[in-house]
Amino acid sequence: MDETLADGAPREFVREKKVYFHHCDPAGVVFFAQYLVFVNEMVQEWFEVGLAVDYAGLLRERRIGMPTARLECDFLAPSRMGDTLRLALSVDRTGTSSCRLRLVGTGPDPSDVRVRITALLVCTSLDSHRSVPLPDDVRTAMRDWPAPDPNR
Template identity: 50%
Template sequence: MDAKPDHCFEREVLVRFAHCDPAGIVFFPQYLVLFNGLVEDWFNDGLGIGYAHFVGERRCGLPIVKLDCEFKAPSRMGERLMLSLSVSRVGNSSITLQLRASAGGELRVLSTQVLVTTSLDSNKAIAIPEDLRRLL
């Protein structure tokens, strides 16, 4: 699970003061905020599906229904993290993602997330929309 996939979407982010706790390291829930931003960037820039349109106008949600995180090493303010995302499984309504945060070639966090496509009107799972499925 540590090997980086061949095909992934990547973004570099700066660790900011707001990400850190009093110990001066990234407070662990902030990685989820960073990874959520990466998912939005992946939709917008990697898939070409506007995330705001997908959620706002199309009324599709992508809640996390399963989450696993391994924290390998701390990250500090001022460091630049390379965030990466790859798809490891596509189901009827679920998408399993592998997300990584690393700096200087050192893995800091490894996360597996299962997202489910939902209707924001009914709050129930729906099949992955065909335009999205084709891009996965």
């Protein structure tokens, strides 16, 4: 199930990320594994800011993890030190105990797609390391995200 707004546009959590020296390989382009770090950062920030779910509390107090079970990555163009990437996270679908997210990274021009990543996250108990249903508050936050604009 694609997660879209009423006008048909995908719901996106967007952040800009400046590319620093430590993100790059000896060729001067973003080392591919750094994009996976960007995904992890985006997921945590989306939980905290977009969904208003305390990600650290989910792990520490509630003993719920959201590990990545599957990744698909397409690296389409290089990003270099000094570039600013536009990273857009969207929900492709949610299941009983998982969600599939998409991350698209572009340069300043939105048609300049640098990377496309699909990540399957599985909700797990940190005690048993087995999948568990997404907590109701997390599922509701994902379903209702983004919250309707009260000024509309």
